[in-house]
Amino acid sequence: MSTTPTSPETVAPPVDLRFAEEALARCGRSPDAAIPVLQALQDHYGYLPREALEWVCRHSQITPAAITGVATFYDMFRHAPVGRHIVHVCHGTACHVAGADRVEDALRRHLNIAPGTHTDPNRQFTIEPVACLGCCTLGPVVRIDEETIGYATPEKLPGAIRDFLANAESRARHEPMQSAAKPKNGAAEIQVCLDSCCVAKGTDRVFRALQETVAQTGARATVKRVGCVGACYRTPMIEVLVPGRPKIAITDMTVSRAAELVRTQFRPAGPVAKLASSWSRWVDTLLLGDAPVPAVPAASPAPTADDEAGVKAFFGRQVHIAMEHFGRLDPLDAGEFLAHDGFVALARCLGVPRPQPDGQPGAAPSGSLTPEQIIETVEKSGLRGRGGAGFPTGQKWRMVRHQNSPTKYVICNGDEGDPGAFMDRMILESFPYRVIEGLAIAAIAVGAHDAIFYIRHEYPNALKRIRAALAECERRGWIGNRLLGSDYPLRFAIKEGAGAFVCGEETALIASVEGRRGMPRLRPPFPAVSGLWEKPTLINNVETLALVPWILRHGGEAFAAIGTKTSKGTKVFALAGKIRRAGLIEIPMGTTLREIVEEIGGGVAAGRRFKAVQIGGPSGGCVPARLADTPVDYESLRDIGAIMGSGGMVVLDDTACMVDLARYFLQFTQNQSCGKCTFCRIGTKRMLELLEKFCAGKARRRDLEELEGLAGQIAQGSLCGLGKTAPNPVLSTLRYFRDEYEAHLQGHCPAGKCPALIKYTVKNNCTGCTLCAQHCPVNAIPLTPYERHAINLDLCTRCDTCRQVCPYDAVEVK
């Protein structure tokens, strides 16, 4: 929330300053402790009381100007007291396409939060829009405190909030731990993913229900926490592994069904003999029989019940390297990690024996690699940065290696800010040890002894997992002064982002770590030469690092054998939007967009037309359906005006307005602009104002010319990648969907999306059932039973509720 230097919204209660001293004692008093201190203060007080800030300035090296600058730069910091519960409304791309604006409106109405304010009069709830929560396949997403609610459509909200308040006490604060016992002979293993978006669908409750029921009934089964499978469209699901049988997935899992499953299927004597796919079909019949008819069509397509062909198509083309062993491993089980080639690569890089699961010393390593050899391997692999820019990773490592400095840093960039992208979150949550290994290898290659994880605070679960994994590594003596028992010291630290998309940019990230406002600076000099604390610094994306161990184990050529001439290996994409099968997929570079959308994704919903794919987030572009045969490859995408980006891929159908989409992205980048350079700070604002004119039907032809001209100049005259690429969505939609801009010039929105340009009317097949009038949240439809209803267009907010509830399809949008 931004703030102006005037008085806060509400009267602040008196502040107990003892915690401020605690925060300083814990986080430090040097200038770079600014963000951790502020985060600690806000955790405790719920916001940042001025007295606490003044106290901090008096008792540390942090100046008033510095603390003010930092406290007002980042989104997470609040300057006024808040309600008991914070409601985050996600406005990421997929959520936007799923109607996040309407969700926020509905929330405000339901919680009685007046426009212009953020908290209700009873101080129960504070609403905060958020750029992206990284649960894109569940759009629209709402998070209340730590509870994520997926498919949070306006109709579902009142019930969801009631449930939230009812379960307040029983809500577990800590993640349930895995069952201690390994499956005994013949016992089944029930695998449940506990990553953020599955938990948003309730898998944590399913997990506990399974555990409880197993304990109660003494069933011969263990319940195991696993990482992400990637098939988000089938979740909430569990997978049952019986030795000697193929793994079975059971979708549409709920708490009651989970308990039922254990009771009926796992007798104490052993698993039911015939646990074949026919059984799962019976289970599905049981499940579908129970399924309630949704009052409103679900925001996501209904999961196709165990559609085998669909599953084959979804996984058929995928090649899992970053996601190797997906869905099988407990993310935090160090022993399991070791049993699946964990630390093989790192041990080889150090020339030490691999650690054994039982703690016994391992066999001598099969060779060792010098840093030069490590870098050569990565160079041979053709690996390019997966964060979006695609810079050759080996080259970057070499640059840092060449710097002559005893102090160097490596940083894992986990500030995945693209709305619509959640690959890095998944990798951090599901494969924390793998990323640690990749980061450690990078450190050795360049000669750094300090490794930092920089993870955005909107990913609390990812932070928890990495913290836990690092704690385990430390406990086992794998990191610290003797990396895997070698002479190489490697210290790890975690820094949390504080809510600024721009901090994904390397120099802004560094500024944030140094306790300053996240404002980029000119490159050159590059971080490789002068980075954190002006020392040579290597910054790599999470996914890039997750690929490194495999490359070191199998050799650079093996990676380079996959993909295209210039884009090697695999890429993880977050496939979301108007697609039947949404999820996280890892595919070889060179796969075409059409193959992804139609084969893997199963195409758009029936009755709708595939229009375009938005790829690369707010820095990217829209690829029209007619160009869907373009292969996923850095250069091929760049040539058609898009970018690879970090992996966000949102599929759009004919209900998407491309002008509105451009406006949405520009609103995001404009909001996230750090404000330093003229073209980005003011230019994107002016571009946004022009786009708003288009969406309101008020634009003139010269506005179109100005929009295009300004877009080009902003791209040329900005300091960092945010500004340079902010015009991309506009430029790419102008290139391929200019007709929509022309239509808006005439006051017409072809997709029927822009509220100012559409009208809702009731057709004459209306039977007068009054459902629309009953549901209209702003009372724009007078109740006229048995007569054709009429919508008052002056009151209508275009929320689409009437059209959705009408059983006769009598509401028309034009």
Place this chain on the structure above:
Amino acid sequence: MSALKLTIDGRPVEVAPGATILQAARQLGVPIPTLCHVEGFAPSASCFLCAVKIEGRPNLWPSCAMPAADGMVVVTQSDEVRRARKTALELLVSDHAGDCVGPCSTGCPARLRIPDFLARVAALDQRSAAEIVTDDLALPASLGRVCPRLCEQRCRQCDVTEALSIRNLHRFTADQQRVTLRPYVPSKAPASGRSVGIVGAGPAGLAAAYSLLRKGHAVTLFDAHPQPGGMLRYGIPAFRLPRSVLDAEVRVIRELGAELRLNARLGRDFSLADLQRDFDAVFLAVGAQGSRGLGCPGEELALPAVEFLQQLTDGPAPEIGSKVVVVGGGNTAMDVSRCAVRLGARSVRVLYRRTRREMPCLLEEVEAAEEEGVQVEYLVAPTKLERREDRLELTCVRMELGAPDASGRARPVPVTGSEFTVSASCVIAAIGQSVEFSSDEAPNLAFSKWGIAVDEKTLATNLPGVFAGGDAVTGPDLAVRAVAAGKLAAASIDQYLAGLPVVGAPEAVNVLMGKLDEDELAEVLRDIEDAPRAKMPHLPPEQRRTTFDEVELGFTPDAALRESRRCLGCGCGKAIPCRLRSLATEYGVDPGRFVGQRRHFRRDTSHPEIVFEPGKCILCGVCVEVARQAGEDWGIAFFGRGFDTVVAPPLGRPMAEAFKKSGRRAAELCPTGAITLKGAGCHACRRA
């Protein structure tokens, strides 16, 4: 480490490693504009004015931060670079909450520095007020009486109470000079040895003479009339502009060294070629002395208003009898009708073809005329004028308003069958003037459809060394525009005489905030007393009917002081040194290109030495750095992010605590008017 060799605009330069392109350019003497950069400070790379193109690399680069590299080829002035800089400036200016000069000044055709002189009046410094007023506009006492005060229409006080009585204060300031012991005497440059011949001693000619004489040139004014003043004397009656006042103003110009040759008419007594031969430059300011006729049969029987006024001025007074009809609706019609009253006519009627709302004159003139007994009738037009034995008979028709015409005013349409006749002893036509000057008088001179053809920016005609301005160019127009034209012509002529390129007086770019919202108005009104607009005292109407003495009596010093203190002090104290403005002017910026959300106007005068107006900030961060370097306890901080970022003292501290030691330095280094020194030109200072 060896030096780096690079090329800037085709010129080679060597610099030490670590130098930036900007440093290399400065070493070479190649100018690159900057706003956010301060020598010795770490580069901010914020404003992007210093953008340059580097061959072989896409996009543009901020030269203040870009390290020079061996073999670099830099271009600092291509079209692409200039366009980018222009856009950057237009973006900055679109988010600028400040007026460079008061909106009143931008409304004045001569750009009189109104808030400046009002501040001097308010500070009881009449002499400095007079200096400003006289320097900016010749003939201040005259203009202070007859100008239709376009400035007042833009005065911000309109949004609060009523506009400042600017014209009357202008007059007051000028009038004070005639009663004070130490009047302002304009300076004069040493003789240049050049001479200028000016045809027409009206406002344009007199103003040009004033400026040229002060620049040291010799000036001779020719005028066809027996007395100087042009329309100021012959078009405006004495009760609005007393002859003594006008004579005093002409005397100032005579005392500066002007030579006057009266009763000399161009075309009859001398030719343009004579002037071109006898003088180094010529200025044609012959005005628009011709009259337009009634436009109906018998129009030659009507007395043209200009002739009437001329006879009145030079004598003998015209015989108009006791029943006078004036046709027309402008200032002249009002003036003429009021003169007729004073000449003893018992009935004076003014017939205007449209309604009161469309009358081109000021409302107060109609009111004054009616107070003196003039009857004004609307929606009446003449169709025929005939002479009867002892009187004139004017046939008129009633009109009604139809659809708007080209000027946007409703077009009057005759109502059939509504004819009526009016008898009169004299019918005066005050329909409008025309330029009575053509190629007959000046062969080889080019004409436009309105008058003499000139270059708009310089007032140069097609003949070298011959310039023209005022009504002779534009057709009948306001005196203040003629004065502005005279001043502009003098600037052009001065350049011409010095052998410099003639460019006229290019104006600096002006950023205008436009309408202020409630909060912003409150900021501006904070120290202003709530008082109504001062009223100008008048001679009582009964007295006015019998004398040509001045009707408006002028402000008392008390009234003037109180009125001047109503001024909100719009305009920026740093308008002249502001680097944003000077760069915007240099790059031909259009301040209206981007219209959208802008910062809020705020003015903080609480610091003892500086005025803080964060709405003008370009977020360069220089003040933040100045405070930090000075080791201020509080200093100043960035608040927020992106477009909404502002700079303010942290944690709610007042400005006085933010800059305890480095306020002056911050003001000096701030590139815009966001931080200015008190007393350096900001009008808010007189209240702080």
